[in-house]
Amino acid sequence: MNWTDERVELLRKLWAEGLSASQIAAQLGGVSRNAVIGKVHRLKLSSRGRAAPAQARQKKPKAAAPKAAKPSSQPVRSMPQTVGATALKVEFDAEPAPRPVARVDDSVILPISRNLKLVELTDRTCKWPNGDPLNEDFNFCGSASKDGSPYCAYHARVAYQPVSDRRRAR
Structure with a gap:
């Protein structure tokens, strides 16, 4: 389809x-x-009229004299004007919450x-990776591991955290 x-x-x-884009x-x-x-955005058409309901589009007979509006006891709220992608833009005033600091456990000895x-x-060796696998100096812990575990006691505690600790860290 060409846009003539x-x-x-x-x-x-x-x-x-x-009118809406579908209409x-x-x-x-x-x-x-x-x-x-897409064409509206490329043409940068931002201002537009308000679509009236189908009943309001039909011509209505004019009243003899306009009625005075009653003052409302409720405050009038104005909606912020958004254009394009600014509708999703969010500005935060508060500073981010500090991240939780890991607990130091004196009972664990670093191998x-x-x-x-x-x-x-x-x-029977710990398979905890040290460093970046793409680097030449990449290696594994290699300390003695417990029966059936791929890690030593220290790395097993790091790898297998209790569920309650994981939930609390989020």
Whole structure:
């Protein structure tokens, strides 16, 4: 579908009248709602009229004299004007909450790493990785591991945290 000058002018007119993108797409024919929205953004059409309900669009007989409006006891709230993607923009005034600090447990002794390579690992050595696997100096802890565990006592406590501690850390 090509956007001819006539179709663009009709789009501008319908947009200014306050029709929705779906209504405009239906009137133009051969174009989707998303295509209308995209064209509106490319044309930078931001101001538009308000669409009146179908009953209000019909001409009503004018009253003889306008009635005076009653003052309302409720405060009038104004809605902020949003244009484009600013509707989703959020500004925070408060500072972020500090992250929880890990507890220091004196009962845990940090093992001395043996710095083993992958081919040196056995069923009874700790397989906790040290460093970046893409670096040449990458190695594994290599300390003695408990029966059936891939890690030494220290790394097992790091890897397998109790559920209550994980929930509290979030």
